[in-house]
Amino acid sequence: MLKVYDYWRSGTSHRLRIALALKGLDYRQESIDLLAAAQRSPDHLARNPQGFVPVVETEDALLTQSPAIIEWLEETYPDPPLLPADPVARAKVRAIAMAVACDIHPLGNTRVLKYLRDDYGRDDAAIAAWALRWIRDGFTAIEQMLADGPGGPWCWGAAPGYADVCVVPQIYAAVSRYGLDIRHYRRLAEIDMAAASHPAFQAAHPTRHPDAR
Numbered sequence: 001m002l003k004v005y006d007y008w009r010s011g012t013s014h015r016l017r018i019a020l021a022l023k024g025l026d027y028r029q030e031s032i033d034l035l036a037a038a039q040r041s042p043d044h045l046a047r048n049p050q051g052f053v054p055v056v057e058t059e060d061a062l063l064t065q066s067p068a069i070i071e072w073l074e075e076t077y078p079d080p081p082l083l084p085a086d087p088v089a090r091a092k093v094r095a096i097a098m099a100v101a102c103d104i105h106p107l108g109n110t111r112v113l114k115y116l117r118d119d120y121g122r123d124d125a126a127i128a129a130w131a132l133r134w135i136r137d138g139f140t141a142i143e144q145m146l147a148d149g150p151g152g153p154w155c156w157g158a159a160p161g162y163a164d165v166c167v168v169p170q171i172y173a174a175v176s177r178y179g180l181d182i183r184h185y186r187r188l189a190e191i192d193m194a195a196a197s198h199p200a201f202q203a204a205h206p207t208r209h210p211d212a213r
């Protein structure tokens with residue numbers, strides 16, 4: 001059975017839990033407490049030299065980087081698919097996923113915000129403004145990328161997939177941490193609503209994690 005090292009409030013862990021739930025995969029779980037800096041412990045650095053969650057342990061490998069892990073899941077457990085069949089549609093779905101994973105999320109990561117606070121003396125308001133700056137930019141672009149697709153209720157049509165796996169945790173972080181009003185983004189609000197009533201997204205939600213506070 002797979003083992004997942006994660007943290008309840010981590011967006012990248014949230015992504016992975018959604019992908020696992022959509023694939024119907026069971027796994028063992030171990031928490032890495034980011035607030036206690038457990039990601040920098042020797043044990044965790046041996047799993048992931050980058051000192052990040054999530055990590056997946058298979059029978060014979062340790063996998064890191066949530067996009068790489070999700071692509072591995074897709075290749076290893078192809079049903080149900082998280083990517084469309086058409087190569088152009090696949091590229092567009094990956095582009096939406098990467099707009100979150102490469103361009104929004106890294107700028108709001110724990111270590112980046114800690115650096116702003118500790119080394120640049122920024123307070124909570126300045127840090128929230130920083131995070132929201134990149135979230136709003138990214139969400140505005142993603143709304144346009146979604147308009148290029150087949151419509152809702154999900155990012156790319158009638159079934160949830162790779163883009164939703166990345167977008168939904170970023171919406172959760174934007175709303176729960178920074179109070180973003182998601183109704184300003186019509187399609188993202190629609191996707192968020194679809195996720196709220198979907199069992200896989202419900203099961204993967206941070207508030208359902210054993211460590212949720």
Ligand SMILES: N[C@@H](CCC(=O)N[C@@H](CS)C(=O)NCC(=O)O)C(=O)O
Nearest residue numbers: 010011012052053065066067110111
């Ligand atoms: N690109 C990596 C990023 C992983 C990542 O940023 N994880 C965060 C939690 S969401 C983390 O472990 N942060 C610890 C830190 O910043 O010290 C992935 O997608 O797996």
